[in-house]
Amino acid sequence: MGIEDKLAYPGQQPSPIRELLKHRVEISFGGGYPPPECFPVERITQLRAEIEPEYLQYGATEPLPEFNERLRKYLEREIGIRAEPDEISVGSGSQAILATLAATLISPGQTIVVDAPTYLGALGAFRTQRPKFITIPMTETGPDLDVLRQALTQNNVQFYYTVPNFGNPTGVTHDLKTREEIVGLAQKTGTLIVEDDPYGLLRYQGKPLPTLHELSPDHTAYIGTASKTIAPDMRTAWLVAPLALVDAYNTQAGAIQLYTSQVNQLVTARFLDSPDHFRKHIEKLRTTYGERLNTMLRAFEEMFPTGVTWTKPEGGMFIWISGLPTDIQSILNQAVTENVVFVPGTGFYANEPVSGTARFNFSNAKPEVITEGVRRIARILEPYY
Numbered sequence: 001m002g003i004e005d006k007l008a009y010p011g012q013q014p015s016p017i018r019e020l021l022k023h024r025v026e027i028s029f030g031g032g033y034p035p036p037e038c039f040p041v042e043r044i045t046q047l048r049a050e051i052e053p054e055y056l057q058y059g060a061t062e063p064l065p066e067f068n069e070r071l072r073k074y075l076e077r078e079i080g081i082r083a084e085p086d087e088i089s090v091g092s093g094s095q096a097i098l099a100t101l102a103a104t105l106i107s108p109g110q111t112i113v114v115d116a117p118t119y120l121g122a123l124g125a126f127r128t129q130r131p132k133f134i135t136i137p138m139t140e141t142g143p144d145l146d147v148l149r150q151a152l153t154q155n156n157v158q159f160y161y162t163v164p165n166f167g168n169p170t171g172v173t174h175d176l177k178t179r180e181e182i183v184g185l186a187q188k189t190g191t192l193i194v195e196d197d198p199y200g201l202l203r204y205q206g207k208p209l210p211t212l213h214e215l216s217p218d219h220t221a222y223i224g225t226a227s228k229t230i231a232p233d234m235r236t237a238w239l240v241a242p243l244a245l246v247d248a249y250n251t252q253a254g255a256i257q258l259y260t261s262q263v264n265q266l267v268t269a270r271f272l273d274s275p276d277h278f279r280k281h282i283e284k285l286r287t288t289y290g291e292r293l294n295t296m297l298r299a300f301e302e303m304f305p306t307g308v309t310w311t312k313p314e315g316g317m318f319i320w321i322s323g324l325p326t327d328i329q330s331i332l333n334q335a336v337t338e339n340v341v342f343v344p345g346t347g348f349y350a351n352e353p354v355s356g357t358a359r360f361n362f363s364n365a366k367p368e369v370i371t372e373g374v375r376r377i378a379r380i381l382e383p384y385y
């Protein structure tokens with residue numbers, strides 16, 4: 001029996017990021033990893049120790065009542081989102097929520113709209129349902145609104161997926177006018193927006209902007225996660241959406257995820273709902289990551305050849321680089337021999353990729369390591385310019 005003949009997706013490639021992370025290199029600008037020295041280890045250990053053993057049992061697919069109640073307080077206090085208890089659900093990380101939403105909302109051949117570039121994990125989750133993609137080029141202030149308008153008015157789309165705050169991979173933030181236009185278009189065309197917001201609180205400059213959910217709750221499925229503000233291994237994320245979608249999501253989540261770890265739900269909820277402690281922790285992340293962002297931007301400015309350009313994010317974990325040599329794989333291969341990795345841009349495009357692009361993560365390495373890593377890559381680039 002040829003297993004190849006049985007595969008649902010023959011030839012499906014693994015995520016280039018997950019492949020890259022298998023390289024044990026000295027300096028990684030690869031994954032969207034929080035630095036381990038910023039994990040709130042003591043607090044997590046203390047909260048875990050307080051959890052009653054009954055929560056080791058199987059749980060319901062719907063969030064625990066305590067999770068729901070505490071999360072609602074957090075969302076109102078920190079994010080500006082008000083939601084009814086039954087407009088909230090939970091999942092084992094935002095990746096699981098994205099995959100479950102894909103199973104809830106896409107039948108093979110249906111059309112969805114995504115930015116170009118966009119988060120490649122979301123593309124992987126959506127592709128399991130074999131959609132057609134319409135892509136919207138990204139500008140410095142968010143998606144190109146003319147192209148988005150055309151996409152939403154001329155097609156019957158299942159949803160528009162976007163990351164408005166310090167997007168992965170570009171680091172770009174949708175400005176207020178763009179946000180208002182997006183929700184205006186969603187209202188006019190009856191489009192559902194899937195708003196993925198893992199980085200919203202990681203702002204190092206400028207003022208917070210309202211979420212798309214806050215601007216138009218009836219048209220938005222908002223996803224938040226504990227991964228970037230507590231720790232990825234919490235594997236706990238939340239969905240805030242209109243009731244009918246939350247109901248349908250819960251049905252699919254029961255089939256796909258069964259339920260989300262109750263211990264992790266409680267640790268997450270108690271962590272988020274301790275305002276003084278939480279704010280102190282976020283301040284520490286902002287200071288640490290903000291310094292690393294500035295270090296990387298300065299290093300690019302000083303060392304990268306003329307012709308290479310990059311975004312200047314106000315927060316998050318990533319900088320997007322353009323104008324690199326078209327054979328980016330060869331640059332990466334050379335970087336690996338120099339013990340540095342970054343992610344080539346190709347995988348972040350649902351359709352035609354733009355060549356000579358790459359994503360650099362700045363949160364994981366210490367400032368002096370960032371400078372050294374950029375120096376090594378700048379040396380590799382030199383002969384190409």
Ligand SMILES: Cc1ncc(COP(=O)(O)O)c(C=O)c1O
Pocket residue numbers: 032092093094095096119121163168196198225226227232236237
């Ligand atoms: C935009 C975006 N969505 C979702 C995820 C996945 O996060 P989680 O750990 O919650 O599954 C990431 C992780 O990098 C991300 O950047």
